[in-house]
Amino acid sequence: xxxxxxxxxxxxxIEWPREQLAEVSRVALRTIVDFERGARSPREVTxxxxxxxxxxxxxxxxxxxxxxxxxxxxLRDRQx
Numbered sequence: 001x002x003x004x005x006x007x008x009x010x011x012x013x014i015e016w017p018r019e020q021l022a023e024v025s026r027v028a029l030r031t032i033v034d035f036e037r038g039a040r041s042p043r044e045v046t047x048x049x050x051x052x053x054x055x056x057x058x059x060x061x062x063x064x065x066x067x068x069x070x071x072x073x074x075l076r077d078r079q080x
Contacts, residue, residue: 002047003071004037005071006071006072007036008036010054010057010073013058013059013075014058014075021054024057027042027046035050058075059074060073061073
């Protein structure tokens, strides 16, 4: 499942403010703010919506199996 750090990093890579993520994911802005600061753990369906929105913006999520330092994010190749 997506982590708060991945969410922040993903938004930074695609230069989305929280408001844009809220709009695209259809998740309340307050939920995104609280999630990113670690104050709340949203329901699984909410995390799926956030992750799907970021993926639609060009983000690929990396898991622990590929990166020794833990989960991360990367920009997908937008040409393919």
